[in-house]
Amino acid sequence: MRVLAALSGGVDSAVAAARAVDAGHDVVGVHMALSRTRDQFRTGSRGCCSIEDAGDARRAADVLGIPYYVWDLSEQFEQTVVADFLSEYEAGRTPNPCVRCNEHIKFAALLDKAVALGFDAVCTGHYARVVVRDDGTRELHRALDAAKDQSYVLAVMGPERLARSMFPLGDVPSKEVTRAEAAARGLSVSAKPDSYDICFVADGDTQGFLRARLGSQPGDIVDSDGEVVGAHDGAYAYTVGQRRGLALGRPAADGKPRYVLSIEPVNNRVVVGSADELVVDVVAADRAVWFETPAGDVECSVQVRAHGVPVAARARVDGDRVEVTLTGGLGDGLRGVAPGQSLVLFDGTRVLGQATVTSSRRAMAAR
Amino acid sequence: MTVYLDHAATTPMLPGAVLALTDEMARTGNPSSLHGSGRAARRVVEESRESLAAALGARPSDVLWTSGGTEADNLAVKGLFWARRREDPSRLRILVSAVEHHAVLDPAFWMAEHTGAELVLLPVDSDGVLDVDALRDELDRHGEQAALLSVMWANNEVGALQPLDEVVSLARRHGVPVHADAVQAVGQVPVDFAASGLDAMTVSGHKLGGPGGTGALLARRGLDLMPVQHGGGQERGVRSGTLDAALLASFAAAVDEAVAARPVVAPRIAALRDELVAGVLAAVPDAELRGPVDTTRRLPFNAHFTFPGCEGDSLLYLLDSAGIEASTGSACQAGVPRPSHVLLAMGVDEHDARGALRFSLGHTSSADDVAALVATLPAVVDRARAAGLAGVR
Numbered sequence: 001m002r003v004l005a006a007l008s009g010g011v012d013s014a015v016a017a018a019r020a021v022d023a024g025h026d027v028v029g030v031h032m033a034l035s036r037t038r039d040q041f042r043t044g045s046r047g048c049c050s051i052e053d054a055g056d057a058r059r060a061a062d063v064l065g066i067p068y069y070v071w072d073l074s075e076q077f078e079q080t081v082v083a084d085f086l087s088e089y090e091a092g093r094t095p096n097p098c099v100r101c102n103e104h105i106k107f108a109a110l111l112d113k114a115v116a117l118g119f120d121a122v123c124t125g126h127y128a129r130v131v132v133r134d135d136g137t138r139e140l141h142r143a144l145d146a147a148k149d150q151s152y153v154l155a156v157m158g159p160e161r162l163a164r165s166m167f168p169l170g171d172v173p174s175k176e177v178t179r180a181e182a183a184a185r186g187l188s189v190s191a192k193p194d195s196y197d198i199c200f201v202a203d204g205d206t207q208g209f210l211r212a213r214l215g216s217q218p219g220d221i222v223d224s225d226g227e228v229v230g231a232h233d234g235a236y237a238y239t240v241g242q243r244r245g246l247a248l249g250r251p252a253a254d255g256k257p258r259y260v261l262s263i264e265p266v267n268n269r270v271v272v273g274s275a276d277e278l279v280v281d282v283v284a285a286d287r288a289v290w291f292e293t294p295a296g297d298v299e300c301s302v303q304v305r306a307h308g309v310p311v312a313a314r315a316r317v318d319g320d321r322v323e324v325t326l327t328g329g330l331g332d333g334l335r336g337v338a339p340g341q342s343l344v345l346f347d348g349t350r351v352l353g354q355a356t357v358t359s360s361r362r363a364m365a366a367r
Numbered sequence: 368m369t370v371y372l373d374h375a376a377t378t379p380m381l382p383g384a385v386l387a388l389t390d391e392m393a394r395t396g397n398p399s400s401l402h403g404s405g406r407a408a409r410r411v412v413e414e415s416r417e418s419l420a421a422a423l424g425a426r427p428s429d430v431l432w433t434s435g436g437t438e439a440d441n442l443a444v445k446g447l448f449w450a451r452r453r454e455d456p457s458r459l460r461i462l463v464s465a466v467e468h469h470a471v472l473d474p475a476f477w478m479a480e481h482t483g484a485e486l487v488l489l490p491v492d493s494d495g496v497l498d499v500d501a502l503r504d505e506l507d508r509h510g511e512q513a514a515l516l517s518v519m520w521a522n523n524e525v526g527a528l529q530p531l532d533e534v535v536s537l538a539r540r541h542g543v544p545v546h547a548d549a550v551q552a553v554g555q556v557p558v559d560f561a562a563s564g565l566d567a568m569t570v571s572g573h574k575l576g577g578p579g580g581t582g583a584l585l586a587r588r589g590l591d592l593m594p595v596q597h598g599g600g601q602e603r604g605v606r607s608g609t610l611d612a613a614l615l616a617s618f619a620a621a622v623d624e625a626v627a628a629r630p631v632v633a634p635r636i637a638a639l640r641d642e643l644v645a646g647v648l649a650a651v652p653d654a655e656l657r658g659p660v661d662t663t664r665r666l667p668f669n670a671h672f673t674f675p676g677c678e679g680d681s682l683l684y685l686l687d688s689a690g691i692e693a694s695t696g697s698a699c700q701a702g703v704p705r706p707s708h709v710l711l712a713m714g715v716d717e718h719d720a721r722g723a724l725r726f727s728l729g730h731t732s733s734a735d736d737v738a739a740l741v742a743t744l745p746a747v748v749d750r751a752r753a754a755g756l757a758g759v760r
Contacts, residue, residue: 028684069684072705116754117681 001120003027003166006106007060007068009053011182011189012125012169014060018185019168020123021064027123029061029068032110034077035200056189063186073109080104082200086213089236092263093340096306097198098153099354107154107161121164126150129170130162131350138162140291142349144171152306155344155354158289207237219268221248224261224277235263238270241278241336248272259336279333281326282363285343285355288320292352299327300345300352304337315345315352322355325363334360370691370739374668374729375523375551381576381730384621388578391613398610399601411612415619419583422619422626423570424559431584431602432610436550436571439584440470442595442606443546443567444517448478449593451514451544458514462487462505462543464497464529465712466522470569471548472708475517484514488712494659495527495713503537510541518545520552520568524696524709524725525658526669528556535564544590550574550582554625555633555666560585567592570622572614576730577621581614628730636728637667639737643726644670646741651748657710657723670726671696673715674748677722681751686724689743696725722755 003025005017020027031054054070061068081100088095111122127143128151140162143149148169157165172178175194182190201209214236221230230248232238238246242260252258258272283304294317301310302324311332313324324343326332337360345352371379380388396408413427420427433439444461451458463475465488478484487505490498497518506513516538521528531547538545544566552558554575560568567590572581586592586605598607625632641662647654647670654672659665674682679695686693697707706720726740 028688067684067687069680071680113681113754117685117750 001025002118003121003123004110004114004119005029005066005123006110006125007031007057008125009050009056009060009189009192010125010195011179011187011192012127013057014064014125014187014189015178015182015185016123016125016166016168017060017066018064018181018187020166021066023168025121025123027064027066028119029057029064029066030110030114031057031068031070032077032105033070033072034074034105056192060187060189063188071110071113073105076109077101077105077200085198085200086210088340089210090214090265091340092235092265094239094338095340096153096342097200098306099156099342102153103156107157107165111161111164115164121166123166123168125169126154126167127169127172128154128167129349130165130167138291140351141170142346142351143169145174148172148175150306151346151351152303152308152342152344155351156289156342159291162291210234210236217268219270221246221270221272223252223258224271224273229258229272232270235265235268235270238263239336240338246272263338275335278335280335280337280360280362281333282323283334283337283343283357283360284321284323285357286321288317288322288353288355290353293317294352298345298347298352300324300347302326302334303344303346304334304341304357308334310346313345320355333362368690368739370736371731372691372693372726372728372736372740374732375574375696375725375727376694377573377579378576378729379731380573380578380617381621381624383624384577384617387620388613388617391616394612396612398612399599408610408612411616412610415612415615418619419570419622420585422622423553423568423585424561424563425585426561426588428588429560429585431586431606432615433582433584433606434580434608435582436468436548436569436574437470437582438596438606439569439571439582440468440517440546440548441474442584442592443569443586444471444474444515445478445595446592446605447515447544447546447567447590448482448484450591453593454591457512459483460485460487460509460512460514462489462502462513462516464489464491464518466491466495466497466524466527466709467517467519468523468548468550471517471519471546485512489518491527491712493713494664495522495525495657495709496659496664497529497534499530499533499537502534506537506541506543510543513538513541513543516543516545518547520547520549520558521556521666521669522658522709523551524707524723525671525713526551526666527658528552528664528666531563531565539564551666551669553622554629555668557629558626560587566590572618572621575621575625577618578614580611581618583618625730632730633667636730636732637662639732639734640667640670640728642734643728643737643740646737647672647726647744650741650745654748655719657713657715668728668732670728672724672726673710673719674722674724674751675719676755677748677751678755679721679723681754682722682724682747685747685750686740686743689747691740691743694725694727695723697723722751 003020007029085097127148129141131139142151197204217234220228238260261271261273298315302313303310312328315324341357344354396404398409398412416430417427479486546567548569550571568585570583573579594605657671706717710720
């Protein structure tokens with residue numbers, strides 16, 4: 001097969017590309033340029049957007065003996081991932097830009113261009129497994145290494161795109177194994193630190209980034225009874241479940257810490273309350289994408305953040321909407337579910353699909 | 368088989384240059400040393416200087432060796448500016464054509480940003496040829512403040528030969544020194560430094576069949592140049608750094624061979640180029656030839672097109688995977704393709720400029736190369752166009 005290996009400049013994508021070469025594919029390395037001005041995104045070695053990363057990607061391609069190109073996807077990236085990030089925060093929701101990048105860039109703009117140029121598949125360094133069924137259709141599964149599993153951010157891709165994707169690192173037992181393999185192959189990125197932050201927030205200061213792009217929008221912080229307990233400079237700087245940095249003048253009546261319960265974009269209010277009030281057991285979501293559209297109610301496990309713990313649930317599917325009810329009791333409830341988050345449904349290790357959270361509530365009475 | 372159509376990026380070394388390099392490189396001797404080994408090395412350096420000067424219509428004393436075209440351009444822009452400003456602090460304007468190579472443009476921008484220079488970008492017409500009226504107007508109005516003028520002999524992307532005769536005579540009237548980057552011109556068109564009336568001119572080794580890491584700034588005697596690189600005082604104190612006798616012997620041999628062979632090679636390659644242009648336009652009817660259509664106003668080894676709806680990097684990839692090596696013609700930043708400043712200055716819109724490809728021939732080019740390109744190109748363009756559309760959805 002002709003395989004396009006997306007090379008970020010990091011260790012995972014380099015080893016993934018090497019494995020694709022070993023498998024006998026005709027591999028071409030492509031580094032995505034996602035920023036127009038090369039210093040806009042962070043310049044350290046932690047991300048996928050710096051000149052140093054482009055150089056590391058190029059060096060990895062040299063070592064593997066494959067051609068290397070840089071594709072400028074900065075315009076699409078700005079128009080989809082960054083624009084979505086800003087508008088979602090502005091609307092009081094909590095977006096996951098990595099999910100949006102996989103949805104609009106890696107497995108859309110990049111994949112479409114690759115296919116148009118004659119490639120059969122795109123290979124990335126994501127940790128997830130693809131299981132091919134007897135009939136040739138594919139299933140997306142969690143990676144062998146639960147700590148590195150990235151199936152959550154890939155769940156948005158849908159079956160057609162999965163059919164053209166390769167994740168050679170899905171069965172790697174641990175990141176250390178990947179690093180050792182990189183070192184053994186002479187890939188100089190073997191010891192490069194992992195990236196965790198949002199790649200287009202140069203200094204890791206998301207609040208500062210939002211403030212610079214969205215401006216100051218002062219409003220009230222209220223408790224769940226509607227009483228004003230503080231002020232904020234922009235509701236976008238708050239995330240459901242957040243505890244730190246609230247700077248409330250008055251302590252709660254019960255003396256316990258308070259958390260952000262919700263953002264109310266219409267009246268620009270941030271609602272805070274106790275940890276207990278954060279717990280929900282029903283989550284509604286829309287814009288569902290399925291690998292196989294479920295019929296009727298489905299017993300499954302759900303996850304609402306990239307490194308969250310999956311919890312047992314029953315899902316009711318209605319067109320592109322889905323509502324999940326947790327089945328494990330409130331003790332297993334989800335804490336701090338924000339609109340905009342990605343809700344991913346699993347059957348065991350198999351990804352069923354994903355949807356975008358619209359609301360969450362508590363059906364069961366608190367104990 | 369690889370079809371190499373990127374000679375303007377670099378061209379295979381000429382046999383005489385390889386021989387000169389290998390003959391010389393095993394010998395020890397710093398040309399600045401006074402002992403026998405040093406004297407032998409110095410002799411090679413000076414003979415190379417004489418040879419290069421003779422081939423280019425210059426005097427040996429005009430030749431300042433550098434590490435390449437970029438260094439020579441930097442020395443010309445910065446050295447001339449500083450020297451002129453020392454003499455007359457009101458001369459702050461640096462005049463350069465908008466289609467200069469980055470090796471001229473970037474130092475000029477840098478000087479504007481860091482040393483108080485005023486940068487004047489001179490416009491070009493839709494063929495990429497300097498607008499002489501705009502230059503005349505600029506000099507009539509601000510000639511007294513002009514520190515220097517830099518206009519390339521021929522453009523590296525679209526091959527446009529520049530009207531240096533008019534440039535030099537206009538500048539002379541206002542006492543403004545003129546530098547020309549002639550990196551692409553030597554070996555393709557007649558280049559005579561003395562006859563050109565230029566004050567300074569850049570030459571590069573590897574563009575004409577010499578080794579990489581070699582170049583020269585020809586600077587006429589009496590031209591005041593402030594050094595950019597300080598040290599041991601080599602090259603009249605203008606350009607310090609130990610000279611490499613083997614590299615310079617090879618460089619001089621290449622210039623000699625390229626210039627001597629030009630009357631035979633250039634018409635042969637020009638005919639191939641004409642075939643390439645006709646073949647490409649026939650195979651891809653909506654391709655647009657960029658740069659002068661009149662072949663007497665264009666470098667004989669150069670062809671440059673834009674392919675509507677295509678991305679240059681897609682074209683490059685598809686051609687590369689078919690064994691054909693070309694270039695988008697423009698400089699990249701960290702490998703990121705950007706629309707060419709040359710095409711933009713010519714009035715090409717940004718979208719069309721993204722679909723640019725330069726095919727540059729050279730002394731090893733053959734009719735088979737052209738035939739292979741013309742046979743491959745239609746399918747490549749179709750596919751790149753489909754990919755271009757995929758990218759904009």
